[in-house]
C-alpha cells in the first residue's frame with residue numbers, strides 16, 4: 273500500500289542521503305565493524321553535507337528544519353545501506369532535542385556550532401550499573417561547590433561513550449527534598465571524566481558503547497541544561513521521540529529483511545523449484561508483509577503526531593514495543609528462509625538479526641513499555 277508520509281522534498285532528500293551513504297558508508301561497513309566504531313572522517317563529512325543537527329537554527333550551523341520525516345528518511349536509508357552504526361539516530365533523533373530545547377543562548381553558542389560541524393559527537397548518559405529501567409534510583413551525584421558542580425558516579429551502556437566529545441549526563445543534584453535530578457554537560461578532557469573502552473557486544477558492532485566514569489569531576493554550574501532539579505521531567509518529555517526513532521528503525525529493518533528474503537526464496541531451488549513455490553513459504557511471506565504494512569501505517573501516523581505535538585507517551589511506547597517485537601519476529605523468520613546461509617556472517621541477514629536483538633531492550637525495555645501503555649489506558 274502506498275505510503276503518504278513523504279513529499280517530493282523528502283524523497284529528494286532521501287536520494288541525496290542515499291548517494292552519500294553509498295559513497296561514504298557502504299564501502300566501509302566491514303571495516304567499521306572490525307574497528308568497533310565509524311570513522312571520525314565520516315561524521316565530519318556527514319556534517320559538511322548538512323546531515324547533522326539540521327534542526328538547529330542557521331546561526332548555529334543548522335538548516336532550521338524541524339520535521340521528523342527527514343529523520344525518518346535517514347533512519348530508513350541507514351537501515352537499507354547495511355550500516356549498523358547508530359550515529360544519526362543518536363545525534364539527530366535523541367541528542368538534538370536536549371541541546372535545542374533545554375539550553376539557553378550562551379549554551380547554544382558554546383555547543384551547537386561544534387555539533388553541526390561534526391566536532392562534538394555527543395552521548396546521553398542516563399543508565400547506571402544499578403539503575404536502568406528504574407532510572408529513579410540513579411546514584412551519580414553532582415554536589416554544588418560555589419560556582420561548580422562536583423560529579424561522582426558511573427554511567428554504563430552509553431552509546432558513543434568511548435568516542436564522544438561531550439556527554440549530557442543525568443545526575444542527582446538534590447533539589448526537591450533530595451530527589452531532584454538535572455542534565456549536566458561534561459566535555460571530554462574535563463579532569464575526573466573518563467570514557468571507558470568499547471564494550472564487547474553481540475551486535476551493533478560498528479557503534480561503540482562504553483562506561484562513563486566521574487571521579488571528583490568539576491564542571492561549572494552553568495553546564496546544567498534546563499531548570500536545575502527538572503532532570504526526570506526533561507527525560508520524560510524527550511523519551512517519546514527516542515522511542516519513535518527506534519520504532520521507525522524497527523519497521524525499516526523488518527521491511528529490509530523481507531526484501532532480502534524474498535530475493536533469496538525466488539532464486540533458491542529445492543525439490544526442483546524455487547522455495548517461493550512452496551505454499552508454507554508464501555504464507556510466511558504473507559504474514560510478514562501484512563504485519564509490516566499495518567505497523568508501518570501506525571508508525572507513520574506517530575511521526576506526523578510527533579511533528580504536530582500530539583504524540584503521547586503511550587502512543588510512542590506502543591509503537592516502540594510493537595515495532596521491535598515485529599522486527600525480531602520478521603528478521604528471525606527471514607533468517608530461517610536463508611537456511612544455513614543465514615547463519616553466515618557474509619550474508620547481510622546474519623548481521624541484521626544480531627543487530628535487531630537490542631531493540632527490545634534499549635530505549636526502555638518492552639515490558640516497561642507495555643506497563644506504560646497499560647497504565648495509561650486503564651487510567652482513561
Ligand SMILES: Cc1cc2nc3c(=O)[nH]c(=O)nc-3n(C[C@H](O)[C@H](O)[C@H](O)COP(=O)(O)OP(=O)(O)OC[C@H]3O[C@@H](n4cnc5c(N)ncnc54)[C@H](O)[C@@H]3O)c2cc1C
Pocket residue numbers: 396397398399403404405406428429430431432473476481630633634635636637638639640643
Ligand atoms: C547497546 C546499548 C546501547 C545503550 N545506549 C544507552 C545510552 O546511550 N544511554 C543510556 O542512558 N542508556 C543506554 N543503554 C541502556 C538501556 O537503555 C538499558 O539497558 C535499558 O533501559 C534496560 O536497563 P537495564 O539494562 O538496567 O535492565 P534492567 O532494568 O535490569 O531490566 C532487565 C529486564 O527486566 C525486565 N523489567 C525491568 N523492569 C520491568 C518492569 N517494570 N516490568 C516488567 N519487566 C521489567 C525487562 O525484561 C528488562 O529487560 C544502552 C544499552 C545497550 C545494551
